[in-house]
Amino acid sequence: MKIINGGITTPKGFKAAGFFAAIRKKKNDMSIIYSDVPADCVAVFTKNTVKAAPVQIDMEILKRTKLIQAIVINSGNANACTGKKGLEDAQTMIDTVKNVLGLEKDRVLVSSTGVIGVNLPIEKIKRSIEENYKEIGDSLLHGDMTAEAIMTTDTFPKKVAVEVEIDGKKVVIAGIAKGSGMIHPNMGTMLAFVTTDVNISHDLLDELLKQSTDDSYNMISVDGDTSTNDTLIVLANKMAENKEITTKDEDYYKFKEAFDYVNLSLAKQIIKDGEGAGKFIEANVKGAKTKDDAREFAKSVISSSLVKAAFFGEDANWGRIICALGYTEIDFQLEKSSINIQNGDKTIVLMKDGMPLDFDEEKALEVLKMDEIKINIELGEGTESATAWGCDLSYDYVKINASYRS
Template sequence: MSESWFEQIPNGTIVTPQGFQAGGLHCGLKKTECNDLGVIVCEVPAAAAAVYTTNLFQAAPLQVTRQSLSNGTLRAVVVNSGNANACTGQQGEQDAYTMRAETARQLGIAEEDVAVASTGVIGELLKMDCVTSGITRLPAAIGGEPEHAEQFCQAILTTDLVKKEIGVAVQVNGRQVHIAGAAKGSGMIHPNMATMLAFMTTDAVISAENLQQLLRTTTDQTFNMITVDGDTSTNDMLVAMASGLAGHEELTPEHPDWEAFAAGFRQVCEYLAKSIAKDGEGATKLVEVIVNGALNDLSARAIAKTVIGSSLVKSAMFGADANWGRVIAAVGRAGEPLNVNTVDIRLGDIVVLTDSRPVPFDEEKALQYLQGDTVQIVVDLHYGEGQALAWGCDLTYDYVRINAAYRT
């Protein structure tokens, strides 16, 4: 991916692309006074696409959003935090449809133009009096300024410590096109089709079909390559909306600027994915696994995700322990073909294994490196041309503390 194809926009937000506004407020779902209800609105019908969790227990909002997206367009997405509205039966489904209907009424748009997303505790019914009251106040909270994007970002957080947002610009037919994103996610993170909650906006001219294909491909390379704890949520959803207000020739894979747009699109996804991994519950560092020389890219991805998801590897990273044995054991159990005699492993630039045999290294230097806030594990299999990147975090005492008392 060439960085010359795009530039990151300083202080870029979900409302940077033309045609988008956002907002957020506190409606009473959270015990604190933090925002817990937000909305993104497009002034025109936007081409839209989405990917969802593959967990069989899918929350009610996903069913509603699927129905809204059946025609490939959206005008808005309404989001609540503090309650997942998952495993809540017929009442939960009805509540999700009520959220959609009330949002549409307040914005003066069709119900089918509204997507719904929820995040929080599973198995509890929404306090719909709080939700509907909050939705009636949303129009007054909506705007196109950075502070409105900030309020939206705060509204989608649960155990997150920081907001996650980015904007980039690319050139299409000589015109500047914006791509932006915002996401939440800190625990129950092991995407397998989508991730947590993430939202993307762009003013590019692109069909819903091409946006959907790009979203799926890019998700596999970014959001599907992160893990915090190996758990796939019931509510994971990634929604992308394109207003088309940049006014250039329609983007297709045959367009001369398609690669530039795809690179910018991937940059937004990768930045958000890495931000989620770095903000994993209790995490003290971002861990990046690079796999080279696998049979193919799919094989490399499987190996990289096995290493990044290993509790033993994650624990070693927390303890700054250069225990490469944890890494090679994960590589070996990934179920992918390899030559057990040709594996090299590095921790940063510190070589610890060559041709599957240990190499003497400076333990103190390794300790200092592993105590940093970003750690890179490089595995070279010398077996094929496959490559992959995966991101995660260390496993700490605080992860157990946070999740032992999540409901209380």
């Protein structure tokens, strides 16, 4: 696998555009991702019981078809909790893209992100698509403009591209994402779009996506809030012309490694851009009885507001970490548990075998002042492990979200 300077348009046959529809005041707020040929599509959506109109429509479309050729996306307005009108507007976005690109029925998906409970300026959006669809192109700039157009409170565009050789063919996987706040395991206000030219069976790709999501997007948390809109869509158009991957052979695992890297990279970029965040926190849990237990423990630690606040305040308050483990209601033996914090080669042991240790507060502060910090937890219960990623909770997070609509 090789990391390359690329974007959503780098895999063969993919094009994109980002443009302005006046949903937001100044920045580009509309984008289209397009494949020259219908692509196998797999997706995962929010587990929030309140689902935005685009999510509802996409889920219905993907019950009818496995092939998608375009995705239309708007930022600045979530089109959530907008009733029948919201569903109609989402369908209008789909129909407009279908018509201008000359596509068959059920070949277009739609995504939205932004403020909840406000109707879309659908006439502006329709007109903008009709005026700007010809700007679709396959350059790196087109991909970058698309990554920027899906942003809301994000401070930087999130993208990644990798290349891997499969069956003697160059296969590219690329992705873009948006997300900064309202991020929590089970996918938070997060949109992610992955394109690849690989030839792989639909069922294998679908299984791989679910596994990859569990180890990446579902292991991050900014603020504990799960969105109405979160969506991850993968398009695979087979244009790399490798022999179809139909079994879990060497080619499958080479593709899996690259695919997992793309998703984990995007997930980590979302955390590093957490609203008001100053520290990137990694929680490593080892020695759990089961994999599910390890996941729950790690997620509980990085989701805890008290843990996040302690890291913002640069306070080595390990009691909050132990408390967060207890939130899971999973039995574990405290007397077997140990905790340390780490940055690079600096490690401070805070607790060992359930007992607090005297530690140098000044050295602990040196670690806590770093931008990236690891929390390492050993439970001594078994052999399973998991990692979750989060950030601190700052004053700026409150400021940003107190005035989000403005």
